[in-house]
Amino acid sequence: MNFDLTDEQKMVQEMAKNFAEKEIAPYVDQDEENHYYRREILSKMGELGLLGWSIPEEYGGNGMGWMEAVLALYEIAKVHTSWRLSISGNCWGPAMTINQYGTPEQKEKYIPKLVSGEHVGSFAITEANSGSDVASMKTFAEDKGDHYLMNGSKMWISGGHVSDVGLVYAVTEKGAGHKGLSCFIVDYNNTPGITRIPIHTKVGMWTAPTSELVFENAVIPKENLLGPLNKGFIICMWQLNNTRMGCATGAASLSAACLEGAVQYANERTQFGKPIGKYQMIQAQLAEMKLEDEAAKFLVYHAAYLKDKGLPNQQATSIAKLFGCQAAVHAANMAMKIYGSYGYSTEYPCGRWLRDAKQFETLEGTSNMHMQIISNIELGYQPNR
Numbered sequence: 001m002n003f004d005l006t007d008e009q010k011m012v013q014e015m016a017k018n019f020a021e022k023e024i025a026p027y028v029d030q031d032e033e034n035h036y037y038r039r040e041i042l043s044k045m046g047e048l049g050l051l052g053w054s055i056p057e058e059y060g061g062n063g064m065g066w067m068e069a070v071l072a073l074y075e076i077a078k079v080h081t082s083w084r085l086s087i088s089g090n091c092w093g094p095a096m097t098i099n100q101y102g103t104p105e106q107k108e109k110y111i112p113k114l115v116s117g118e119h120v121g122s123f124a125i126t127e128a129n130s131g132s133d134v135a136s137m138k139t140f141a142e143d144k145g146d147h148y149l150m151n152g153s154k155m156w157i158s159g160g161h162v163s164d165v166g167l168v169y170a171v172t173e174k175g176a177g178h179k180g181l182s183c184f185i186v187d188y189n190n191t192p193g194i195t196r197i198p199i200h201t202k203v204g205m206w207t208a209p210t211s212e213l214v215f216e217n218a219v220i221p222k223e224n225l226l227g228p229l230n231k232g233f234i235i236c237m238w239q240l241n242n243t244r245m246g247c248a249t250g251a252a253s254l255s256a257a258c259l260e261g262a263v264q265y266a267n268e269r270t271q272f273g274k275p276i277g278k279y280q281m282i283q284a285q286l287a288e289m290k291l292e293d294e295a296a297k298f299l300v301y302h303a304a305y306l307k308d309k310g311l312p313n314q315q316a317t318s319i320a321k322l323f324g325c326q327a328a329v330h331a332a333n334m335a336m337k338i339y340g341s342y343g344y345s346t347e348y349p350c351g352r353w354l355r356d357a358k359q360f361e362t363l364e365g366t367s368n369m370h371m372q373i374i375s376n377i378e379l380g381y382q383p384n385r
């Protein structure tokens, strides 16, 4: 593994940094306060190619892979974690999964608009009573001959009520457990029978919309089945191994934001006649943050490297995600301590960092689930795909 970034990778990094500073940073406080999803940011991300990683150029992809993607996502999420979700929601979720499992018609119809940001994407797995145990989902897509009739509901879906097109996983064979799930492409603008309810009670991620979706006799055309019938569980696990890189990178990036903020504050804040950064206990706290921050970043790079090489990466992805979320939560907690009372004030970002960091422990597989994946692979109980 080469630790030097190529000129192209440095350019991508710089471009994403400039974009985040110019197009996202000016709105962070205002949009956080209003819990506002600024749709035009997604369009601008699309225009710049920030939604087209590992997607063939014939479908609008940017011709670049995982390493470039994580470098860009890292810069965006450092400015505002909520916006990391758009890369998963548009590119790594629906676009990449359609590219892997879709028919030529599905690829042509859906990928270009997801990649350009013309469409908002999403993926819906979780239900009120089915979280970590994906195979226990109840949403049912009944084969009606020339279409499927979908009934049920999904919960906690990122971008759900603003989404134009999304993947929805549903049961197609009752009683078959994980062998009875399928994946569907759902066109939210043209499918009657779907009610989308925004969730307003989230602790963090306030500018990233989250929703409940209710399907009542929603007619899903036969041609919207993605991949083989009853192979939805395999597709879902494949997709999660991609989309959870959004969590891993976002977490590493949030940890870096907390560290940068804490270092600046420690240099500026004076107590007992000296900047607080001169005190050993503050230095120890910053050293711990730095250790974890560096490790989180390189674990993300390692997983991205394996993905770009087409090598087994499931364990590396879970390690990056699990370690990253621990680093982010720890760093956010430390930052708030170092900022003292100002950390507890909404005038500083510590509260947002802490609220946003906690999401990483749950999304895209809880920390317990990632410990299970890591150890199952280590023990030889499951292959490292």
Ligand SMILES: Cc1cc2nc3c(=O)[nH]c(=O)nc-3n(C[C@H](O)[C@H](O)[C@H](O)COP(=O)(O)OP(=O)(O)OC[C@H]3O[C@@H](n4cnc5c(N)ncnc54)[C@H](O)[C@@H]3O)c2cc1C
Pocket: 123, 124, 125, 126, 128, 129, 130, 131, 132, 133, 155, 156, 157, 158, 159, 202, 205, 210, 359, 362, 363, 364, 365, 366, 367, 368, 369
């Ligand atoms: C802001 C936000 C955005 C989200 N976006 C999406 C989205 O876009 N699409 C989507 O489909 N979902 C989404 N989710 C849902 C998220 O992926 C689920 O919440 C997650 O998979 C966990 O499911 P759960 O909340 O039902 O927890 P549960 O599965 O009920 O787990 C509860 C606790 O039990 C533990 N646990 C469960 N089973 C075991 C076990 N076997 N061994 C040990 N511990 C166990 C878990 O680790 C956790 O601590 C989102 C959630 C949030 C909060």
